[in-house]
Amino acid sequence: MKYLANVSTLQFFSDKCTGCGRCVEVCPHGVFEMRDKRANLIDRDRCMECGACAKNCEFNAITVNTGVGCAAAIINSLIYGGAPSCDCSGTGSSCCG
Amino acid sequence: MQTTVKFVKKGAPRWVSGAIKTPAGAVSRVSSDWSRTDMLGMIKSRIGAYRMHYTVPPGLYAVGEATRDSDVFVTANYKLSFDIVRRALKGMDAWVLVLDTQSINVWCAAGKGTFGTDELVRQISVARLSEVVGHRRIILPQLGAVGVSAARVNKETGFRVSFGPVEARDIPAYVAAGYKKTKEMSLVKFSMLDRLVLTPMEINPIMKKYPWFAGAVLLLFGLAPTGILFQQAWQGGLPFLALGLAAVFAGAFVTPVLLPFVPFRSFAMKGWITGMLITFLTMQAMGGATGQSALLLAAIYLFFPALSSYIALQFTGSTTYTGMSGVNKELKIGIPLYIITTVVSLLLVVLFKLREWEVL
Ligand code: SF4
Ligand code: SF4
Numbered sequence A: 001m002k003y004l005a006n007v008s009t010l011q012f013f014s015d016k017c018t019g020c021g022r023c024v025e026v027c028p029h030g031v032f033e034m035r036d037k038r039a040n041l042i043d044r045d046r047c048m049e050c051g052a053c054a055k056n057c058e059f060n061a062i063t064v065n066t067g068v069g070c071a072a073a074i075i076n077s078l079i080y081g082g083a084p085s086c087d088c089s090g091t092g093s094s095c096c097g
Numbered sequence B: 001m002q003t004t005v006k007f008v009k010k011g012a013p014r015w016v017s018g019a020i021k022t023p024a025g026a027v028s029r030v031s032s033d034w035s036r037t038d039m040l041g042m043i044k045s046r047i048g049a050y051r052m053h054y055t056v057p058p059g060l061y062a063v064g065e066a067t068r069d070s071d072v073f074v075t076a077n078y079k080l081s082f083d084i085v086r087r088a089l090k091g092m093d094a095w096v097l098v099l100d101t102q103s104i105n106v107w108c109a110a111g112k113g114t115f116g117t118d119e120l121v122r123q124i125s126v127a128r129l130s131e132v133v134g135h136r137r138i139i140l141p142q143l144g145a146v147g148v149s150a151a152r153v154n155k156e157t158g159f160r161v162s163f164g165p166v167e168a169r170d171i172p173a174y175v176a177a178g179y180k181k182t183k184e185m186s187l188v189k190f191s192m193l194d195r196l197v198l199t200p201m202e203i204n205p206i207m208k209k210y211p212w213f214a215g216a217v218l219l220l221f222g223l224a225p226t227g228i229l230f231q232q233a234w235q236g237g238l239p240f241l242a243l244g245l246a247a248v249f250a251g252a253f254v255t256p257v258l259l260p261f262v263p264f265r266s267f268a269m270k271g272w273i274t275g276m277l278i279t280f281l282t283m284q285a286m287g288g289a290t291g292q293s294a295l296l297l298a299a300i301y302l303f304f305p306a307l308s309s310y311i312a313l314q315f316t317g318s319t320t321y322t323g324m325s326g327v328n329k330e331l332k333i334g335i336p337l338y339i340i341t342t343v344v345s346l347l348l349v350v351l352f353k354l355r356e357w358e359v360l
Helices: A022-026 A052-056 A071-080 B036-047 B079-088 B106-112 B117-126 B142-146 B150-157 B168-176 B192-222 B230-257 B267-285 B294-317 B324-356
Strands: A032-035 A038-041 B016-022 B025-030 B059-063 B071-076 B094-099 B137-140 B160-163
Touching (some): A022 A032, A022 B160, A071 B294, A071 B324, B036 B079, B059 B117, B071 B079, B071 B106, B071 B168, B079 B094, B094 B117, B106 B142, B117 B150, B137 B142, B142 B160, B192 B294, B192 B324, B230 B267, B230 B294, B267 B294
Parallel strands (some): B025 B059, B071 B094, B071 B137
Antiparallel strands (some): A032 A038, B016 B025
16 A cells, blocks of 8 residues: 655665665665665655654664654644644554544 | 553452562563453453553563563553563563553554653663663564664663564564564554454544534524424435435545555545445435435535545544655645535535525
């Protein structure tokens, strides 16, 4: 399953990549793959902007705008102001449940 | 219903079976089996009956005959997360470090930052983990990576973080493979069952608003120059009430469950398509368009698919693959359309009423 194309804010600066492999280890959508001892951005449209890769790349080779991808939270923030915040109440594997 | 599981020595919960002595004091040992209470708790928390209180006390626990060399697995203090981990560790000797995430599951808590670097560092020191185990390895659920910087944990505690599989049930295979994940293990899935399980939490909140919709519909249709006519309210309003339920069904149930089979990637589009289909089917079931005014028909086919679309868009908050930028884009296009559609359909109904009253 893929979400909208060409919307993810993920950016990868391969010149900074040391090939440590963390991004591959943490990405839940297989956006990165190791090839020739470097990370490769293989499918940006799969990126859900969770931010795990950027948070764990010690070499600042990845940036991404993260935030809640939750319509209810964004609508609430539009109506009541403030940053969108997810009213997570804990389902099995997802947010905002 | 408040069922906070209090951890007191005498009335220890059933999943505790004894303790293990460590240089850092006694650590409670937990069983890997689920009792009926655990099972029931899972079902109730899925339905949303009391999940905010479904919690275990944070801290260190032991599974099996955990020793100084045993692996340390980290999880959240949402009891369901904890239960899934201890069940996955059946037959193994291991430590489980539970972070205080305010009884929220790992992924969600990681997004909020409660399953985060600082909390992990804090629990490692509170549990005196470096005295309990001789090694310096700690295994986190992969989805915790959203909130935890492995490098910072290493710097601040000396522990090296490995992000294990997404699903706790893959832990034994991961360990057996020498702490290596297959690609499968690191991908988050979203099966039909996953989606089905989430639908009550889509339907519940929207159904709480349904009485308002019903009230407004009955009022609108009952309104007459001479006051409110109940017979008219029912006759005119009933199809709208049924269509409202149908739209909820389309947006909060059909769209999530059939997600990949509904065309388009946009949730608003998916919801609109299923909404259109279900609205049409509901109209057929109610005797088709015969006898309906063109004004009402237009209002119906404008409003209800849009309602379903709006409801389906809410599901972006529960999926495992939609990101903020995409949802923002959908809302930017969607919200003005929803508002226009609602206003226009309302005007159509009002126009119908005015005709009925022979004002126009
Ligand atoms: S985490 Fe950063 S440095 Fe490591 S492989 Fe990925 S991009 Fe390269
Ligand atoms: S932001 Fe999340 S989904 Fe996107 S590439 Fe990074 S880890 Fe993968």
